[in-house]
Amino acid sequence: MNLASLPKAELHMHIEGSFEPELMFKIAKRNGIQLPYESVDALKACYAFNNLQEFLDIYYQGVNVLQTEEDFYDLAWAYLERAKKDNIVHTEIFFDPQSHTSRGIAFDTVINGLHRAFEDGKKELDISYYIIACFLRHLPEQAGFDIYPDILRHKDKIIGVGLDSSEIGHPPEKYQRLFAQAKKDGFKMVAHAGEEGPAEYIWQAINLLKVDRIDHGNRCLDDQQLVSTIIEKKLALTVCPLSNLKLCVVDQLKNHPIRTMLNQGLKATINSDDPAYFGGYINDNFEQLQQAIGLSNTEIKQLITNSFNASFLNEKVKAKYLAKLNDLGSVNTI
């Protein structure tokens, strides 16, 4: 049994970030849209980023070709087929509704396409899932309130809300009223914090937004009291190594802090973030990390165990997946 074939949960993956250039060109053609790139290779050549914002500029351009329910279905289905190859058995995916509604695409078109694909994935690929709607933090909190009724209307399909996009200059405190409302309505809550932004943003995500999980969270290591609080509150971090490398959060994978996180007792998990842009899906993240820092089998097992424990699955289903992992993933056989 090897690492690639172990069952895993993925907890931090933007569905729009799984939009592979080949599919983007296919859908653009179907919709009669001219992409500002001559070819797939020309587009891929632009995937070199110095920071989060440079990536986001390209990412928001990519979503422009998504127009119909079928487009959103195809996007999600492509991810699911790829996830199956990496033995993802449970996934909690993000989508950015405002990046679509701002272009005149109906919220229902987006959520119905995604939901139908994930339902098919559950039946045909045996991958369980939850969908999380993220607010774009570079927009005013009011823009989040404007789209919130749509999220609430689809509460049967959406388990939680998140916060993503440009971090620096947009602290979690900007969104505290909206998150308070989401909590009242029974949504799970997550937020990107401490990817590029300071430890203070993680404090705010915990104390003001009252999140259930922290996306990225790398910068917590700057503040020992924060690390202790995260551990005390049993909050997991959804860490994304290849994303951190491609967005220059770390200079080299061998300097990635994942081992420090585990050694300090943080419940870190491994995720792909925007795999089509960062050069790898979840197994690539594990494998490249394994090569760069020599992750041990015990560490791999811990990271995967954390991914199930940190999911929004109920305890019974978590136990079922963990039993499967333990059967297959005896530490000696990874």
Ligand code: ADE
């Ligand atoms: N949206 C998509 N990927 C993101 C990331 N890594 N950070 C913030 N917002 C995002």
Ligand code: ZN
């Ligand atoms: Zn992300």
